[in-house]
Amino acid sequence: MRESAAQRNERIKAAKAPWDILPDIERYARDGYAAIDPEDRDVRFRAWGIYTQGDGAGVFGQAVPRFMMRVRIPGGILTTVQARAVAALSRRHGRGLADVTNRQNIQLHWVEIGDVPAVFRGLAEVGLSTQGACGDDTRNVTGCPVAGLDAGEVCDGSPVVREIDRRLNGNPAYGNLPRKFKICVAGCREWCCYPEINDVGMTAVRRGEQVGFSLRLGGGLSTAPRLGSRLDCFIPWAQAADVAEAVAAIFRDSDCLREHRHKARMKYLYLQYGWDDERFLREIQARLGAPLPPAVPEDLPPDGARDHMGIHAQRRAGLFYVGATMRVGRSHADQLDALAELADRYGCGELRLTNAQNVIIPGVRDPEALAGELETLGLPVSASPVERGTVACTGSEFCKLAITETKGFAAALAAELDRRIPEYPAESLRLHVTGCPNACGQHWIAELGLQGVRMPNGAEGYEVFVGGGLGRDAAFVRRLGVRFPADEAADRVEGLLRGYLLHRRDGERFRDFARRMPDPLLELWLGTAEAAS
Secondary structure (H helix, E strand, O other): OOOOHHHHHHHHHHHOOHHHOHHHHHHHHHHOHHHOOHHHHHOHHHHHOEEEOOOOOOOOOOOOOOEEEEEEOHHHEEEHHHHHHHHHHHHHHOOOEOEEOOOOOEEEEEEOHHHHHHHHHHHHOOOOEOOOOOOOOEOOOEEOOOOOOEOOOOOOOHHHHHHHHHHHOOOHHHOOOOOOEOEEEEOOOOOOOOHHHOOEEEEEEEEOOEEEEEEEEOOEOOOOOEOOEEOOOOEEHHHHHHHHHHHHHHHHOOHHHHHOHHHOOOHHHHHOOOOOHHHHHHHHHHHHOOOOOOOOOOOOOOOOOOOOOEEEEEOOOOOEEEEEOOHHHOOEHHHHHHHHHHHHHHOOOEEEEOOOOOEEEEEEOOHHHHHHHHHHOOOOOOOOHHHHOEEEOOOOOOOOOOOOOOHHHHHHHHHHHHHHOOOOOOOOOOEEEEOOOOOOOOHHHOOEEEEEEEOOOOOEEEEEEEOOEOOOOOEOOEEEEEEEEHHHHHHHHHHHHHHHHHHOOOOOOHHHHHHHOOHHHHHHHOOOHHHHO
């Protein structure tokens, strides 16, 4: 009987721990691509942040196969020494590309197997790694990129991010989970790292004078989106990492999830296997060996930009952090080097990467001068509403699962919409572009989401989703009955946005407008700009 994909993955991981294959990778680097065991390439490499990729034009199986390597950056906090090291490795081994992801990682592309050990060594020299950046383990632990800086934050959650990362990443006890496992710790009031859509989402709250966290479990997107459920518990600060580890152990020990790989996420314990909040809480407390206090009230943030872009005063008087838009996360070595130079000259020697694929420079005394230099780099501090809110996944340029190219498409679409609709309201439009139903571009939470499809004639196209949002009144997008070729996107989306501008209520965001409008009207406006009038 032929084994399923899930059975194959589980057999391979059980036969040899993925985190134990560094000597094999060194050997493959010496002996060449042909020497690679397919089971290492297809499964175990992922634990070290390595995926096979296309040739940059969506073509796979090229004569000299290349790899994507994802650099793990807990909380998105990067020193300028580290940024320069990543830039140098990208320039030397990855044709200069260094894409920022929506989990605060950096992805290198075009890496040959012979260069992988050199990338490992170069990262290790500056305290970075690709370990656990992909694979069936705890992915990059995300957090607020202005942790410790934001004057209005509930707490600086970065120590908790680091402690969870220290305990789980590289720990053999959590090196063979049913599938990927995503944790986020939000210390700010904006919840900028999207705790609602993580397997584990912690949001800072106060219980009297005591600082701790609320706990949400089972959030996620892909083809079956689910908002995390808030458990009736308060996590004291000192127990946050203990709770994260307890949930990781519950996930690891849920053998039912290993039967079907496409349903091997935490959320399916809720969706398919009968778990509820009370059962999770009982199991967590049993593993902790003590009960947790009951939950305390929390303030959900309003929906909108959660990206900390622009110029903001820090907690320390006289200092500012400056957030700049990095168009759909597409960066390169020269830009990273330039950012590091600016962060040293104007700031405190750090860069902070955001979940919206952007960058922040903290510790700045002259923010206006820095903003001018960032603009020259193509990183606007006062980005247009559409450009600021546009996010895109890797797309078919490098991803084997994607149906459409996304990075260039999304950047060009945002620029064209800005040219055509300069009067768009100042509040950013969250426009998310994803190349396939797996939703790495997070279109389920977008105000306007575009999912890649193939048109009947084989051309690349997009399907339209509207009305998503998190925080207060959180809801996923709804699918409209409209698909169009990629080359018609600007005309179609312009029509929809002009309909919004003509018929919205005072101060109404596009999300709320789309929720109250019937599908036939929205679909009509997606025809042409003239239809909107």
